[in-house]
Amino acid sequence: MTIELVDAGVNLSNHQFDEHHDEVLQRAAQAGVKQMLLIGCDIQSSQASLQLAKxxxxxxxxxxHPHDAKTADISLEQQLTLLASHPEVVAIGECGLDYNRDFxxxxVQRAVLRRQLALAETLNMPVYLHERDASNDMLAILxxxxxxxxxxxxxxxxxxxxxxxxKGLYIGVTxxxxxxRRGEQLQSLIPSIPLERLLIETDAPFLLPRTIKPKPKSRRNEPSYLTYVCQQIADLKGCEFTEVAKQTTLNFQQLFSVRG
Known part of the structure; x- marks a missing residue:
């Protein structure tokens, strides 16, 4: 049986992937990653992600993204509605609050988050959320x-x-x-996340899994390394890799109304 994975978060429009899209996607396919969700962080990257998705x-x-909330203008809703009219766009975001860096x-972060949540509600679309050190405000706004x-x-x-x-949200784990070093708390919480509410993602090119052996020459993460995230979760939950792969793929399809 072929194991199929879905990477629920890839920054493929990031400059680190310039001129490398085909080879990165080929390695992902060879690793069993059959689908991926490309993240838009501002209007420019959202447009670029859409073109790559097509x-x-x-x-x-x-x-x-909350880092870029200060760039939002009065045309935000119009621009996002136009982008969301394309079938490849399945969620509004990445939107949220980041009190860790306060870029x-x-x-402004709260106001722009509210505008995107209101738009998602109007369009009946899921939201793709980011939160750092801001859970109380995030939940109050949600x-x-x-x-x-x-x-x-x-x-x-x-x-x-x-x-x-x-609140009914799915939880994305990278x-x-x-x-x-810094993932100990998350590791301890994995058993508390129901498998049917879990999505797995690389957030490539960021957050290269430190469990890769031998260590890659490049520090650039990519979707083919999603297998390491899946295996780590399986180990922490005490279940099989195939179970995590199958259920997280189903979760993705259900949340974003995607056919298998």
Missing amino acids: RHSLLCTSGI SPRD NEYNVKGVLHCFTGDELALQRYLE GWVCDE
């Missing part, structure tokens, strides 16, 4: 809207996890779970 029969998101003022979605690259604590699960 070219390679992939899926993507369109949105404004945009917090009041409670104002009727949306479904995924908390991408979860790195929070047990209380935040339980509240996001109670190679952070493979990091013996």
Whole structure:
């Protein structure tokens, strides 16, 4: 039986992949990654992700990352609605709050998040969420809207996890779970994440799994390394790799209304 995986978060429009798209996607296919979700972080990267998704029969998101919230203007809703009219776009985001780096003022982050949640609600689309050190504000704002979605690259604590699960969100786990230095808390929480609410992602080219042996010459992460995230989760849950692969693929299809 062929094991098929879905990478629920790839920054394929990142400059680190320039001129390398075909070979990266070929290695992903050889590793069993049959589909991937390309992340849009601002209007430019959302447009670039859409073009890549069209070219390679992939899926993507369109949105404004909290780091880039300060770049949003009055045309945001119009621009995202136009992007979301393409069938490849299956979620609004990456949107959310990041109080860890504060690259945009917090009041601007909150305002731009609300605009994107309202748009997702209007368009009846899932949201692709980012949150760092801001779970209380994030949950308070989410409670104002009727949306479904995924908390991408979860790195929070047990209380935040339980509240996001109670909210009905899926939880995205990256190679952070493979990091013996800063991933210890996430590793301890993996058994608490129901398998039917889990998505796996690389967040490539970032967060290269530290469990890769031998260590790659390049520090650039890529979708073919999703297998290491899947295996680490299987080990922490005490189940088979195939079980994690099958259920996370099904979860992806259900959340984003994608046919298998």
